[in-house]
Amino acid sequence: DGGITQSPKYLFRKEGQNVTLSCEQNLNHDAMYWYRQDPGQGLRLIYYSQIVNDFQKGDIAEGYSVSREKKESFPLTVTSAQKNPTAFYLCASSMGGFGNQPQHFGDGTRLSIL
Amino acid sequence: AQTVTQSQPEMSVQEAETVTLSCTYDTSESDYYLFWYKQPPSRQMILVIRQEAYKQQNATENRFSVNFQKAAKSFSLKISDSQLGDAAMYFCAYRKETSGSRLTFGEGTQLTVNP
Numbered sequence: 169d170g171g172i173t174q175s176p177k178y179l180f181r182k183e184g185q186n187v188t189l190s191c192e193q194n195l196n197h198d199a200m201y202w203y204r205q206d207p208g209q210g211l212r213l214i215y216y217s218q219i220v221n222d223f224q225k226g227d228i229a230e231g232y233s234v235s236r237e238k239k240e241s242f243p244l245t246v247t248s249a250q251k252n253p254t255a256f257y258l259c260a261s262s263m264g265g266f267g268n269q270p271q272h273f274g275d276g277t278r279l280s281i282l
Numbered sequence: 283a284q285t286v287t288q289s290q291p292e293m294s295v296q297e298a299e300t301v302t303l304s305c306t307y308d309t310s311e312s313d314y315y316l317f318w319y320k321q322p323p324s325r326q327m328i329l330v331i332r333q334e335a336y337k338q339q340n341a342t343e344n345r346f347s348v349n350f351q352k353a354a355k356s357f358s359l360k361i362s363d364s365q366l367g368d369a370a371m372y373f374c375a376y377r378k379e380t381s382g383s384r385l386t387f388g389e390g391t392q393l394t395v396n397p
Binding site for chain 1: 291315324325326327329332379385389390
């Protein structure tokens, strides 16, 4: 079945440590996105990518980094510069970056501080 | 910048009744798309319905329908014959037509369905 796979489901970070969240899709989608969701709030865009080897900052990119070396993969690294990383992270993809293409979401990764 | 506002943090409805969730947005664009997403306790984001701004006809998907008022920049979701499985957080989202545009989400409305 086609879909978006995020791993791990739960992740713990120590102070000063970088951690990487995985996002893989087999939908042959061009565009991929990373969102952050804090309790009781909506989703905020961290980074997005329309094509391989290209990505743009979203609204809250500070303390995060991404890469897009393959169409299927869009990993997110939460760096030690992100002082409040505890949140639920959602990855999404869509067929192209045009407005009429709905975004499909993974099941998310919950990141917590040890 | 576009903004999406959901003024009802929480709503409740009796099973089999109808409920309407409100959403307003602010944009200077003429071409755009609006979406309602559902997030159950599993936290998965599920697309419920979408509306193209150039279409005057309101979108409908089974028990879910929207009331799209372009001039008023309003996009409400009506759930008919509510079921226990409809209980979730509902997010309204906006997306421009242009390539690379991303979703802007509202804060969400937590819907409770009472048996």
